[in-house]
Amino acid sequence: MQNERQQDYDLLIIGGGLAGNCLSLALKDTGLKIAIVEANTREQLAASPAGDRALALAAGTVQVLENLGIWSGISNKATAIKHIHISDRGHFGKVRLSAQKEQVEALGYVIAARDIETHVADLVQQAGIEMLCPARVAGLMSGDNEVNVSLKCGNESLSVSARLLVGADGGQSSVRKLLDIGQQVTEYGQTALVSTVKSALPNKNTAFERFTSSGPLALLPVDQYHCSVVWTRTNDDAEALMLGSEADFLAELQACFGYKLGELTLTAPRRAFPLSLIRAQEMVKGRAVIIGNAVHQLHPVAGQGFNLGLRDVVHLAQMLVKQHEAGEDIGAADFLRDYAAIRQKDHDQVIGFTDTVVKIFSNDLLALAAARNIGLALLDHIPAAKTLLSKHAMGLAGQ
Ligand SMILES: Cc1cc2nc3c(=O)[nH]c(=O)nc-3n(C[C@H](O)[C@H](O)[C@H](O)COP(=O)(O)OP(=O)(O)OC[C@H]3O[C@@H](n4cnc5c(N)ncnc54)[C@H](O)[C@@H]3O)c2cc1C
Numbered sequence: 001m002q003n004e005r006q007q008d009y010d011l012l013i014i015g016g017g018l019a020g021n022c023l024s025l026a027l028k029d030t031g032l033k034i035a036i037v038e039a040n041t042r043e044q045l046a047a048s049p050a051g052d053r054a055l056a057l058a059a060g061t062v063q064v065l066e067n068l069g070i071w072s073g074i075s076n077k078a079t080a081i082k083h084i085h086i087s088d089r090g091h092f093g094k095v096r097l098s099a100q101k102e103q104v105e106a107l108g109y110v111i112a113a114r115d116i117e118t119h120v121a122d123l124v125q126q127a128g129i130e131m132l133c134p135a136r137v138a139g140l141m142s143g144d145n146e147v148n149v150s151l152k153c154g155n156e157s158l159s160v161s162a163r164l165l166v167g168a169d170g171g172q173s174s175v176r177k178l179l180d181i182g183q184q185v186t187e188y189g190q191t192a193l194v195s196t197v198k199s200a201l202p203n204k205n206t207a208f209e210r211f212t213s214s215g216p217l218a219l220l221p222v223d224q225y226h227c228s229v230v231w232t233r234t235n236d237d238a239e240a241l242m243l244g245s246e247a248d249f250l251a252e253l254q255a256c257f258g259y260k261l262g263e264l265t266l267t268a269p270r271r272a273f274p275l276s277l278i279r280a281q282e283m284v285k286g287r288a289v290i291i292g293n294a295v296h297q298l299h300p301v302a303g304q305g306f307n308l309g310l311r312d313v314v315h316l317a318q319m320l321v322k323q324h325e326a327g328e329d330i331g332a333a334d335f336l337r338d339y340a341a342i343r344q345k346d347h348d349q350v351i352g353f354t355d356t357v358v359k360i361f362s363n364d365l366l367a368l369a370a371a372r373n374i375g376l377a378l379l380d381h382i383p384a385a386k387t388l389l390s391k392h393a394m395g396l397a398g399q
Helices: 018-026 042-047 059-067 113-126 174-178 235-243 246-257 305-325 333-361 366-381 383-394
Strands: 004-014 034-037 054-058 079-081 083-088 094-098 108-112 130-132 136-142 147-153 156-167 183-199 206-212 215-223 226-234 264-266 271-280 288-290
Touching: 004 018, 004 147, 018 034, 018 113, 018 305, 042 113, 054 059, 054 113, 054 215, 054 305, 059 108, 059 305, 079 215, 108 113, 108 215, 136 156, 136 174, 156 174, 174 288, 183 215, 183 235, 183 246, 183 333, 206 246, 215 246, 226 235, 226 246, 235 246, 235 271, 246 264, 271 333, 288 333, 305 333
Parallel strands: 004 034, 004 156, 034 130, 083 206, 156 288
Antiparallel strands: 054 108, 079 108, 083 094, 136 147, 147 156, 183 226, 183 264, 183 271, 206 215, 215 226
C-alpha cells in the first residue's frame, strides 16, 4: 500500500555524509527549516568498509571543524602530522616539511573517516535536525519559487518542497543526474588500496608520500607505531594484490616503501577503492546547488577531497546566513550564481594540482622522472617553494 505525504522546508539537503551533515550543523541556529535525506541507515553507514579510509585533514579544515563545534569531540582520535616526507623511489629527490620550521602546531591531522562521520552524525541528531532516513530521491523539479522533490522511503512516497535543494550525495550523485548536469570523468585506470600497518620503528608523527614507478604510496601516522596506508596501483595490479595472500601483499608493500620504519606488518583488512576524477560541469541549476564529492570527486593522492568539500560548506553556509538575515530568497538564481563564481577558482586549483600530481608521478618515462626529481630536489632547497607546498598540505594556499 503506497502512502503520499507532503512537507515543506527552507533547505533540503540530499546526502547525510560529511558535506551534507556539516552544512546542516553550520546552519542549525539560523531558524531555517532544514531536513537531510540519507539513503543509508546509521547501522549501514557504520558497517561500510569505506569508513576504514584515513583522512588527512589540512590545518585549515581543523580550524573549520573547531568553529563548527566538531573538533573537540574527535581531537583525541586524530594524530598530528609533524613532518611530511616526500620521496621518489629509485631517484634522488626528497622533500621534508616540518611543523616546527613552518612555526605551526601541526601540518595536518589524520583520522579514520568512520570516527569523524559517526561524530558528525551524532551532532546532527543532538541538534534535532530532521533526518529522512532511509530515503532516496526519486525525482525533482525546480520551479520559480520552490523545488519539488519526490522521495522513496521504503514503500512510502513522500513529496517535499524546499526553497533550496543541496545535493551532497557523493560521487555517484543522483541529484546531479536528475538535474541533468553533465560531468567530465577522467578514468585513471587506478585503484587505491587501503589498510593499516604496524611498524618496527616509530613514525615520529611523519606522513610519508612515496612516488614509485607503479604508483604513489602514502603512509599516514595513526599512532607512533601504526600508519594508515593509501597505495595507488593500476587496476590490474590492485586486483592481483587483493586476490593474492596477505603475505604477498605485505612483501610488495615493504619493497615499495623500503625500511625507513623497519619491518611492517598488516593490522587491518585490505580494501580497494577504484579511482576516477569526476567533475560536474555546473555547480548550480535552478534552485539547486551541488557540493562536496557530488561536484568534485578527486584522486586521494593529495588528500584534498574532504578538505575541498568542507570549503564548499563554509562558503555556502556563510552566504546563506547573510541572504537569510537580509530576508532575501536563499534559492534565487543570482545568489546561487555568485556562490558558484566564488567557488570556481578553488575547485580549478585543487583539481588541477591533484590531476598534475597523479599524471606526473604515475609516469616513469625518463624525462618525467628526471623533471620530477629535479622538482623535488629544487623544492628541498628553495624555502619559499617549500612553504607554499606546506601551505597546500595545510589547506592554507590561496588564503
Ligand atoms: C581511499 C580514499 C582516501 C581519501 N583520503 C582523503 C584525505 O586524506 N583527505 C581528504 O580531504 N579527503 C580524502 N578522501 C576523500 C573524502 O573521503 C571525500 O571527499 C568525502 O568523504 C566526501 O564527502 P561527501 O559528503 O561529499 O560525500 P560522501 O561521503 O560520498 O557522502 C554522500 C552521502 O550521500 C548518501 N547518498 C548517496 N546517494 C543518495 C541518494 N540518492 N539519496 C540520499 N542519500 C544518498 C550516501 O549514503 C552518503 O552518506 C579520500 C577518499 C578515498 C576513497
